[in-house]
Amino acid sequence: MSWRHHGHGRGRAGYHHGNLREALIEAALALIPESGPLGFTFAEAARQAGVSPAAPYRHFRDRDHLLADIAQQGFDRFAEALTAAGADGAPDPMTAFCNIGKAYLAFARTQPGYYAAMFEAGIALDATPELREAGDRAFAILRDAAERVIAGLPQGKRPPALMVALHVWSLSHGIASLFGGRTTPVRAMPMSAEDLLEAGVLVYFQGLGLQKQG
Amino acid sequence: MSWRHHGHGRGRAGYHHGNLREALIEAALALIPESGPLGFTFAEAARQAGVSPAAPYRHFRDRDHLLADIAQQGFDRFAEALTAAGADGAPDPMTAFCNIGKAYLAFARTQPGYYAAMFEAGIALDATPELREAGDRAFAILRDAAERVIAGLPQGKRPPALMVALHVWSLSHGIASLFGGRTTPVRAMPMSAEDLLEAGVLVYFQGLGLQKQG
DNA sequence: GAATGATGTAAATGCTTCTCACATCATGCA
DNA sequence: TGCATGATGTGAGAAGCATTTACATCATTC
Numbered sequence: 452m453s454w455r456h457h458g459h460g461r462g463r464a465g466y467h468h469g470n471l472r473e474a475l476i477e478a479a480l481a482l483i484p485e486s487g488p489l490g491f492t493f494a495e496a497a498r499q500a501g502v503s504p505a506a507p508y509r510h511f512r513d514r515d516h517l518l519a520d521i522a523q524q525g526f527d528r529f530a531e532a533l534t535a536a537g538a539d540g541a542p543d544p545m546t547a548f549c550n551i552g553k554a555y556l557a558f559a560r561t562q563p564g565y566y567a568a569m570f571e572a573g574i575a576l577d578a579t580p581e582l583r584e585a586g587d588r589a590f591a592i593l594r595d596a597a598e599r600v601i602a603g604l605p606q607g608k609r610p611p612a613l614m615v616a617l618h619v620w621s622l623s624h625g626i627a628s629l630f631g632g633r634t635t636p637v638r639a640m641p642m643s644a645e646d647l648l649e650a651g652v653l654v655y656f657q658g659l660g661l662q663k664q665g
Numbered sequence: 666m667s668w669r670h671h672g673h674g675r676g677r678a679g680y681h682h683g684n685l686r687e688a689l690i691e692a693a694l695a696l697i698p699e700s701g702p703l704g705f706t707f708a709e710a711a712r713q714a715g716v717s718p719a720a721p722y723r724h725f726r727d728r729d730h731l732l733a734d735i736a737q738q739g740f741d742r743f744a745e746a747l748t749a750a751g752a753d754g755a756p757d758p759m760t761a762f763c764n765i766g767k768a769y770l771a772f773a774r775t776q777p778g779y780y781a782a783m784f785e786a787g788i789a790l791d792a793t794p795e796l797r798e799a800g801d802r803a804f805a806i807l808r809d810a811a812e813r814v815i816a817g818l819p820q821g822k823r824p825p826a827l828m829v830a831l832h833v834w835s836l837s838h839g840i841a842s843l844f845g846g847r848t849t850p851v852r853a854m855p856m857s858a859e860d861l862l863e864a865g866v867l868v869y870f871q872g873l874g875l876q877k878q879g
Numbered sequence: 880g881a882a883t884g885a886t887g888t889a890a891a892t893g894c895t896t897c898t899c900a901c902a903t904c905a906t907g908c909a
Numbered sequence: 910t911g912c913a914t915g916a917t918g919t920g921a922g923a924a925g926c927a928t929t930t931a932c933a934t935c936a937t938t939c
Binding site: 573576614621623647 | 828834840856870871
């Protein structure tokens with residue numbers, strides 16, 4: 452008896468898997484939310500795909516490169532989600548920005564595998580150039596949204612768009628890390644993470660001199 | 666040849682170490698910043714303390730309980746640092762609050778071992794009741810500082826102190842996670858993490874209707 | 880129809896966590 | 910004084926993981 456024919460992987464007909472790379476990523480995405488990015492093992496992913504523990508090394512240099520690959524793919528999906536939420540600034544730039552923030556939280560909650568690989572797996576963003584680029588693309592969306600919001604201010608009173616984007620990103624990321632995930636939140640809260648974020652962003656914009664629907 | 670007499674641990678005279686528990690914590694605090702909270706191993710800590718790999722289990726149920734112990738100790742020191750920075754609201758509540766935020770970043774930077782155990786090691790806050798309590802104590806300091814700041818607002822316009830504290834905590838934590846640590850920041854920035862945080866908090870307070878030095 | 884490169888296997892190494900039976904030592908108690 | 914006892918450390922070992930190396934299988938191509 453071997454692990455052959457015992458995996459959950461789809462499409463394992465003969466000696467070769469045929470789609471192992473994808474199957475491993477799929478397995479990892481299912482495994483990471485279960486055991487955390489630390490608990491995830493290369494060997495278990497191979498088992499789920501129905502191949503030997505050595506097979507994954509034909510597709511990824513090592514465990515970290517699989518995680519980096521997932522993180523990169525995650526940033527791509529992340530960028531898509533943020534873009535969709537931003538809707539090119541509709542209905543108005545401030546609402547769009549709030550929606551992007553909520554999409555940030557939603558992504559952390561609904562895509563725990565990707566999110567963990569991106570931010571909690573200890574993978575440096577420079578692991579690969581592609582990963583860095585994917586991360587930059589995602590951030591650029593926040594930055595563009597910030598620019599549209601700032602455009603509503605008179606010329607002389609505009610703060611740097613980069614700073615605004617960094618503030619909202621940090622706030623979103625902090626809330627997602629502390630209260631947003633599927634794990635027990637760090638602290639009991641009287642409001643949802645989404646409401647907390649929206650309130651924070653609104654106060655912040657108020658501080659910049661922007662009014663809702665302004 | 667055994668690991669006996671080869672450890673770096675202080676005070677290993679005879680068969681018994683004499684202070685193994687402390688030595689293991691010390692070793693872990695030195696090791697975690699090197700290899701990350703994931704890379705840290707129980708066995709290596711034992712080696713540094715000059716004892717066998719089985720010895721640590723006399724003092725900690727398992728690896729996670731050592732990390733939880735460090736996290737708890739970290740929250741205690743964290744609380745001390747935040748308290749000192751807050752200085753009971755001196756010179757004025759807003760400045761005190763900003764200083765607490767900076768102390769948050771400073772802690773992340775100067776105590777990477779503690780910080781990683783507290784927030785990046787995948788240790789749930791409910792790992793032990795003591796850990797949860799230590800975390801709550803630290804947060805209470807932020808909450809008190811928020812209350813002092815809010816007191817500067819007219820009765821009818823005071824937001825919930827808890828919300829304000831959560832906002833500033835999240836922003837601080839987000840900045841610390843993304844840009845604050847010793848690892849490569851997620852993004853190049855035109856300003857320091859401290860300046861970014863201070864600017865964010867000031868804008869936020871402005872949005873609440875508070876003026877600097879008001 | 881064989882050479883070739885891509886993909887998967889077996890086996891082995893060295894690491895980890897964690898357990899269990901046993902060794903050593905300080906302390907207290909007779 | 911001298912022996913029980915509990916706390917602490919040791920040795921050995923089971924089970925699991927990452928990773929490598931030599932070898933097996935298969936599709937493709939010339």
